[in-house]
Amino acid sequence: MKSLMTTVLTVLLVSLIWIGGHWDGTLGAGCSAAEREALLKFKADLEDPRSWLSSWVGQGDCCTWSSVVCDNHTGHVTQLHLGLPRPSYWHNSVLSGKLNPSLLELKYLGYLDLSYNDFHGIPIPSFLGLMASLNTLYLDGAGFGGLIPHQLGNLSKLQQLGIEAAADYVLYADSLSWLSGLSSLEFLDLSKVDLSNASDWLDLIITMPSLSELYLSHCQILHIPPLANVNLSSSLSALSLYHNQFGQTFVPSWVFHLKNLTYLNLADNTFAGTIPAQLQNLISLRTLDLSFNYFNHSVPNWLYGLHHLEKLDLYSNKLDGRVSTEIGNLSSLIYLDMSVNYGLEFERGIPDSFKSLCQLRSLSLQHVKLNQNVSELLEILGVCASGTLQELSLPSCQLHGQLTDRIGMFKNLNLLKLQNNSISGPLPISSGEMKSLYHVDLSRNKINGRFPTSFGALAGLIYVDVDISQNAIHGVVLPEIHFANLTKLAYFFASGNHMVFKAKPDWVPSRHIQILNLESWYVGPGFPHWLKGLQYLSSLDLSNSGISEQFLTGSGACRLDSII
Numbered sequence: 042m043k044s045l046m047t048t049v050l051t052v053l054l055v056s057l058i059w060i061g062g063h064w065d066g067t068l069g070a071g072c073s074a075a076e077r078e079a080l081l082k083f084k085a086d087l088e089d090p091r092s093w094l095s096s097w098v099g100q101g102d103c104c105t106w107s108s109v110v111c112d113n114h115t116g117h118v119t120q121l122h123l124g125l126p127r128p129s130y131w132h133n134s135v136l137s138g139k140l141n142p143s144l145l146e147l148k149y150l151g152y153l154d155l156s157y158n159d160f161h162g163i164p165i166p167s168f169l170g171l172m173a174s175l176n177t178l179y180l181d182g183a184g185f186g187g188l189i190p191h192q193l194g195n196l197s198k199l200q201q202l203g204i205e206a207a208a209d210y211v212l213y214a215d216s217l218s219w220l221s222g223l224s225s226l227e228f229l230d231l232s233k234v235d236l237s238n239a240s241d242w243l244d245l246i247i248t249m250p251s252l253s254e255l256y257l258s259h260c261q262i263l264h265i266p267p268l269a270n271v272n273l274s275s276s277l278s279a280l281s282l283y284h285n286q287f288g289q290t291f292v293p294s295w296v297f298h299l300k301n302l303t304y305l306n307l308a309d310n311t312f313a314g315t316i317p318a319q320l321q322n323l324i325s326l327r328t329l330d331l332s333f334n335y336f337n338h339s340v341p342n343w344l345y346g347l348h349h350l351e352k353l354d355l356y357s358n359k360l361d362g363r364v365s366t367e368i369g370n371l372s373s374l375i376y377l378d379m380s381v382n383y384g385l386e387f388e389r390g391i392p393d394s395f396k397s398l399c400q401l402r403s404l405s406l407q408h409v410k411l412n413q414n415v416s417e418l419l420e421i422l423g424v425c426a427s428g429t430l431q432e433l434s435l436p437s438c439q440l441h442g443q444l445t446d447r448i449g450m451f452k453n454l455n456l457l458k459l460q461n462n463s464i465s466g467p468l469p470i471s472s473g474e475m476k477s478l479y480h481v482d483l484s485r486n487k488i489n490g491r492f493p494t495s496f497g498a499l500a501g502l503i504y505v506d507v508d509i510s511q512n513a514i515h516g517v518v519l520p521e522i523h524f525a526n527l528t529k530l531a532y533f534f535a536s537g538n539h540m541v542f543k544a545k546p547d548w549v550p551s552r553h554i555q556i557l558n559l560e561s562w563y564v565g566p567g568f569p570h571w572l573k574g575l576q577y578l579s580s581l582d583l584s585n586s587g588i589s590e591q592f593l594t595g596s597g598a599c600r601l602d603s604i605i
């Protein structure tokens with residue numbers, strides 16, 4: 042009996058201890074009064090013209106307030122989602138003011154996002170360094186200025202840190218040694234932070250064992266240390282040194298040791314010479330951006346062995362010579378830009394090997410000599426990429442032949458730039474299938490024939506920028522037919538053709554038109570009455586258009602720029 046009692050008591054006691062150990066007084070009943078008060082104090086110091094935090098009132102459960110996330114079991118506030126998507130379009134309706142240290146009451150806060158608000162250049166408050174539970178801190182583009190406080194180096198649990206500076210305020214660091222305290226850091230974005238005095242920036246790559254993504258674009262770094270004797274076994278998978286204008290022409294060799302890189306952005310620096318062969322060690326690369334440098338000689342063949350590449354950007358270098366057909370080995374390519382490398386050419390135009398580029402969304406080869414029949418080119422691309430291609434930019438590529446209705450098979454194309462080639466024949470824009478098209482430039486070709494009525498069937502042309510100037514298109518354009526469905530047409534350049542523009546007296550043009558260039562079209566003899574419907578017009582060119590009605594200067598030709 043006695044032992045039974047003992048057993049019962051023991052069981053009871055054990056149960057009580059068990060409950061006690063798991064009972065923290067909240068039972069998932071929402072946030073504590075202390076945390077609610079902390080949030081209210083925090084809100085009181087913010088300006089919130091959009092009343093974003095209007096639910097932050099009263100004595101209720103602050104876990105139900107907007108942007109607040111609590112732990113389901115304990116009711117503690119764990120996340121504050123107060124960031125905006127970039128870029129913030131409502132520049133006057135973002136959060137501003139100051140950050141009240143009441144945030145320190147949120148002892149379990151792991152996630153704090155204030156990105157793309159506008160704190161008008163106030164310093165990042167050093168008390169943030171005391172929020173020991175933070176694992177994620179995003180202050181990107183939030184308008185902080187001044188010195189980044191070293192105290193942030195106390196956040197030993199931090200895994201993600203984004204402090205990209207906003208364009209309007211100078212944020213700087215005199216040293217980055219404080220980063221050595223962030224031993225869990227995986228993601229670091231210091232883009233646009235002035236690091237010109239933080240000469241120890243590279244040490245952080247070596248000293249941070251978990252760092253996986255490092256973004257240092259626009260940091261005014263003047264010099265990349267060579268790091269001669271260091272063995273980098275870096276965990277880095279993404280590195281951006283975009284736009285630092287290092288005063289050196291060689292890519293430092295330690296970059297080639299970062300074997301785990303999938304993303305490497307060296308764009309807009311002063312690198313020159315051959316594209317360094319050691320880059321072929323970086324076999325995991327998916328993005329390689331070398332644009333806006335001075336790389337010269339030919340594009341090396343080994344580049345086409347980096348078969349994970351999805352984005353290859355060589356825009357604006359000094360590359361020349363022939364591009365090998367093996368470029369088609371890059372079957373994962375989504376984005377390819379080799380534009381503005383004068384002297385670069387494809388021997389027989391886009392090769393058949395492009396038939397296996399089934400992911401291709403964007404192809405830009407401006408000023409690369411293709412010397413190819415445009416319909417052959419479209420046939421090759423159409424084999425696999427007709428459904429994926431969104432941007433096709435081939436100005437000044439020495440294309441010839443006719444642009445047939447085949448172009449209509451690229452149903453998701455939104456940008457088509459073929460200006461300054463020798464494309465002939467009639468305008469193919471009879472395909473009303475191209476519902477996504479918004480930017481078309483066919484200027485400076487040899488297109489002739491009549492301006493097609495079916496142009497107006499391109500109802501998908503949203504905010505279109507259409508340029509068909511400097512061709513030999515002719516015919517009478519009745520806008521109520523040709524432009525009937527282009528209700529969002531914004532820019533229309535069609536000068537240098539042989540067209541007559543006839544509008545019914547009651548025609549109302551697309552009111553979105555901002556720029557209209559009908560130079561050398563016959564519009565006259567009267568001054569077009571429909572101009573008054575164009576409330577957003579900022580530029581109009583009707584010169585040499587046969588208008589003889591007296592207007593302003595009284596000359597037969599008139600050119601009006603920047604009409605407001």
Ligand SMILES: *[C@@H]1O[C@H](CO)[C@@H](O)[C@H](O)[C@H]1NC(C)=O
Binds near residue numbers: 113
């Ligand atoms: C907390 O509850 C929400 C809503 O019921 C649920 O979506 C979320 O997954 C839960 N989170 C956890 C960590 O259990």
Ligand SMILES: *[C@@H]1O[C@H](CO)[C@@H](O)[C@H](O)[C@H]1NC(C)=O
Binds near residue numbers: 170192193194195219
């Ligand atoms: C926080 O960082 C500052 C500057 O790095 C340092 O002086 C201070 O001792 C740190 N505080 C704690 C609690 O670690």
Ligand SMILES: *[C@@H]1O[C@H](CO)[C@@H](O)[C@H](O)[C@H]1NC(C)=O
Binds near residue numbers: 215235
């Ligand atoms: C860099 O250091 C120089 C010399 O101490 C100083 O004049 C300058 O303001 C500093 N600039 C930044 C951005 O820290």
Ligand SMILES: *[C@@H]1O[C@H](CO)[C@@H](O)[C@H](O)[C@H]1NC(C)=O
Binds near residue numbers: 270271272
């Ligand atoms: C770098 O690492 C490799 C292989 O782990 C080793 O053979 C080499 O000696 C190391 N070099 C230096 C300078 O530590």
Ligand SMILES: *[C@@H]1O[C@H](CO)[C@@H](O)[C@H](O)[C@H]1NC(C)=O
Binds near residue numbers: 274275276277301
């Ligand atoms: C490199 O990536 C592989 C696969 O993602 C991973 O297993 C490995 O740990 C990484 N290396 C380092 C040094 O982080």
Ligand SMILES: *[C@@H]1O[C@H](CO)[C@@H](O)[C@H](O)[C@H]1NC(C)=O
Binds near residue numbers: 290313314315337338
């Ligand atoms: C290529 O660039 C290097 C480095 O600037 C330069 O020395 C060399 O003369 C250039 N070669 C050519 C052919 O332009």
Ligand SMILES: *[C@@H]1O[C@H](CO)[C@@H](O)[C@H](O)[C@H]1NC(C)=O
Binds near residue numbers: 342343344345346370
């Ligand atoms: C491209 O693929 C062909 C055929 O598979 C192969 O022979 C060639 O070596 C590849 N080229 C590169 C640069 O990887």
Ligand SMILES: *[C@@H]1O[C@H](CO)[C@@H](O)[C@H](O)[C@H]1NC(C)=O
Binds near residue numbers: 437438439461
């Ligand atoms: C037009 O293309 C030719 C090559 O076909 C090129 O020489 C010329 O510079 C280009 N014009 C413009 C304005 O880009």
Ligand SMILES: *[C@@H]1O[C@H](CO)[C@@H](O)[C@H](O)[C@H]1NC(C)=O
Binds near residue numbers: 414415416441442
């Ligand atoms: C261009 O290619 C198309 C389709 O292959 C063909 O019908 C046409 O004759 C070619 N034009 C020229 C000028 O070679």
Ligand SMILES: *[C@@H]1O[C@H](CO)[C@@H](O)[C@H](O)[C@H]1NC(C)=O
Binds near residue numbers: 497500525526
């Ligand atoms: C305008 O769109 C309608 C509906 O899609 C279509 O029936 C009509 O033919 C189009 N008008 C012109 C001029 O293409």
